Amino acid sequence: MQNPAMADALGINPSRIYSMTFAVGAALSGLAGGLLAPLTGVVPTMGASFIAKTFITVIGGGPALLAGLISASTLFGAINQVATFMSTPVIGEVALLIVAVVMLRLMPQGITGRFFKRAL
Numbered sequence: 001m002q003n004p005a006m007a008d009a010l011g012i013n014p015s016r017i018y019s020m021t022f023a024v025g026a027a028l029s030g031l032a033g034g035l036l037a038p039l040t041g042v043v044p045t046m047g048a049s050f051i052a053k054t055f056i057t058v059i060g061g062g063p064a065l066l067a068g069l070i071s072a073s074t075l076f077g078a079i080n081q082v083a084t085f086m087s088t089p090v091i092g093e094v095a096l097l098i099v100a101v102v103m104l105r106l107m108p109q110g111i112t113g114r115f116f117k118r119a120l
Contacts, residue, residue, distance in 0.1 A: 002065065053080075056100045062110020071111045076100065 001007055004014040040046060057076055061068025079099050084092030107113060 053096070056096070060100055060103055060110050062107075062112035062116065064112035064116045067115075068110055068112040075103075075111070 001014055001017055007014050007017070036046075053076070057069065057072045060076065061070075061072035076096055076099070080092045080096045082092075083095035103111070
């Protein structure tokens with residue numbers, strides 16, 4: 001929720017929204033884990049490969065929640081897949097990391113930081 005005070009002023013309970021968001025996220029995570037576990041097996045490090053990409057995408061997106069996430073995931077996903085198609089999956093991961101480091105060096109506020117001046 002970008003502005004809990006405004007939502008509260010409009011009669012929306014921010015605590016309830018936060019609780020519902022957590023519940024939906026937990027349910028989707030449980031469903032994804034239940035669908036993925038029979039295909040890949042369950043090991044303690046089974047999500048480690050996704051954590052770095054997720055962190056890079058969220059940080060690279062910037063302060064606009066939805067617009068930043070969509071733009072960063074499109075950019076990073078395209079770069080990863082093009083580099084993987086042209087070479088190997090390892091080179092795709094390296095290209096993703098290099099582009100993320102260069103982008104965050106040139107745009108420290110992320111992709112949408114230029115358009116949304118106020119940080120959350």
